[in-house]
Amino acid sequence: MEKIEKLSVKEFMDKLYSSMPAPGGGSAAALGACIGAALAGMVFNLTTGKKFYNEYDDSVKEKINKSLLRAGELKDEFLELMDEDINAFNKVMAAFKLPKESEEEKDIRSRSIQEAYKGAMEVPLKMARKAIEIFDLLEISAKYGNPNAISDAGVGALFALSALESAVLNVRINLAAIKDRNVVDTASRECEGLLELAKERKERIIELVEGKL
Amino acid sequence: MEKIEKLSVKEFMDKLYSSMPAPGGGSAAALGACIGAALAGMVFNLTTGKKFYNEYDDSVKEKINKSLLRAGELKDEFLELMDEDINAFNKVMAAFKLPKESEEEKDIRSRSIQEAYKGAMEVPLKMARKAIEIFDLLEISAKYGNPNAISDAGVGALFALSALESAVLNVRINLAAIKDRNVVDTASRECEGLLELAKERKERIIELVEGKL
Numbered sequence: 001m002e003k004i005e006k007l008s009v010k011e012f013m014d015k016l017y018s019s020m021p022a023p024g025g026g027s028a029a030a031l032g033a034c035i036g037a038a039l040a041g042m043v044f045n046l047t048t049g050k051k052f053y054n055e056y057d058d059s060v061k062e063k064i065n066k067s068l069l070r071a072g073e074l075k076d077e078f079l080e081l082m083d084e085d086i087n088a089f090n091k092v093m094a095a096f097k098l099p100k101e102s103e104e105e106k107d108i109r110s111r112s113i114q115e116a117y118k119g120a121m122e123v124p125l126k127m128a129r130k131a132i133e134i135f136d137l138l139e140i141s142a143k144y145g146n147p148n149a150i151s152d153a154g155v156g157a158l159f160a161l162s163a164l165e166s167a168v169l170n171v172r173i174n175l176a177a178i179k180d181r182n183v184v185d186t187a188s189r190e191c192e193g194l195l196e197l198a199k200e201r202k203e204r205i206i207e208l209v210e211g212k213l
Numbered sequence: 214m215e216k217i218e219k220l221s222v223k224e225f226m227d228k229l230y231s232s233m234p235a236p237g238g239g240s241a242a243a244l245g246a247c248i249g250a251a252l253a254g255m256v257f258n259l260t261t262g263k264k265f266y267n268e269y270d271d272s273v274k275e276k277i278n279k280s281l282l283r284a285g286e287l288k289d290e291f292l293e294l295m296d297e298d299i300n301a302f303n304k305v306m307a308a309f310k311l312p313k314e315s316e317e318e319k320d321i322r323s324r325s326i327q328e329a330y331k332g333a334m335e336v337p338l339k340m341a342r343k344a345i346e347i348f349d350l351l352e353i354s355a356k357y358g359n360p361n362a363i364s365d366a367g368v369g370a371l372f373a374l375s376a377l378e379s380a381v382l383n384v385r386i387n388l389a390a391i392k393d394r395n396v397v398d399t400a401s402r403e404c405e406g407l408l409e410l411a412k413e414r415k416e417r418i419i420e421l422v423e424g425k426l
Contacts, residue, residue, distance in 0.1 A: 004222065005221060005222045005223035005226075006221050006222070006223065007221060007222055008218060008219050008220060008221055008222070009217065009218045009219070009220055009221070009222055009225050009244070009292065009295075010218035010219065010292060012222050013218075013247050013248075013251045013288050013292065014251075014288075016248065016251035016252060016254075016255055017250075017251040017254035017255055017258065017284065017285060017288055018254075018255065018258055019255070019258035019259050021259070024252075024255065024362070024365050025252060025364050025365040025367070025368035025369075028248045028251075028252060028365075028368055028369075028372065029368060031222070031244075031248065032245060032248065032372060032375070034226050035226075035229065035241045035244065035245065037230075038226045038227075038229035038230040038241075039229060039237075039238060039241060041229075041230035041231075042229055042230055042231065042232070042237065045230065045231055045232035046232050046234070071230065072230060075226050075227075075230055079222065079223060079226065082222075149237070150386070151238050151382045151383055151385070151386040152237050152238040152241075154238070154379070154382045155238035155241055155242060155379040155382055155383070156238075156241075158375040158378050158379050158382075159241065159245060159375050159379070161375065162245070162371040162372050162374065162375035165371050166367070166368040166371050166372070169364045169367045169368055169371075169422070169426075170364055170368070172364070172426055173363070173364040173426060176426060209382070213382075213385055213386060213389060
């Protein structure tokens, strides 16, 4: 299947709006995280080489340059995650279509559905973990980045948080179908921790931004 | 200039990441709002014609069908706003490039800059007002929409809020350059009101979503 990132922005939104089950909220979450990573990168790109940048210590310059590169990688990784999310969702759909005549078929189908739901839960969980990294970059961008682009760092933090919260909603809707209590409890706990951390990190970045607005 | 919506998702994100000043946080905010509107539409599209839909009263069906159409319009309007934001930003850049040799030129330039900043502030303010409408649709989708897509309504609400908050950040960074206290005070007050309303609306939708997860 063609990669989602090749769709035009208009085509992506039209497909999201449509009754096609994918792309859905999972891909939207990845797109939001991608916005956060891209905006961090934008602030760094508007920073390197500028007069105030040249006056920074080498350690700060290195931090900025590493963050610029990492933001670019994360941007691409979140674009990939849009496809991963759709593929995982399609596996759930496929499992439901397995035959269910004999007892053996019913058993295979039911185990396949469970496995597929676990796969569909793991993609947004990975997304949520990765979204935390955006806050690391955005905090550096809000501290040392071009002050003319300070609102972009803020927008990045707002999107990183909603992307992470959205990813968690997508973990939870899949968990609702998973019977293995161990899997459910472990993933739920991890999500709680990620949500709490993300809210703190976003607040810290918004404070930095508001201080410079 | 070619419309932003024609860029591929990958091209859009690469440009956002780059040192090109536009697209920036303003277009990102519009894109986030577009995600919210598109997801509301998706939930309605997964609702109409379904068995549970056919059992609704005509008044509910009408509400759903009107909301489905409005979500599609809003999706397109937010895509348009990405270009409007870039155009308004370019006018600020152009005003700064006006000649400033004579006193008369300085005066014209300074008034042009002020006018351009007002224009650049008005686009995200319009965006924020329009984002409130997404909550109206999402609330209907969370109440009456396909329960299998309930997490999509939740993701929509998270993005509608971060889009509105981002739009307000973009209003505020432009207000910081505007000297007319009247304009600044009026816009600031309106933003405060919109933020408060949006947070309430988002909470209400998330409660509905969590109740059905």
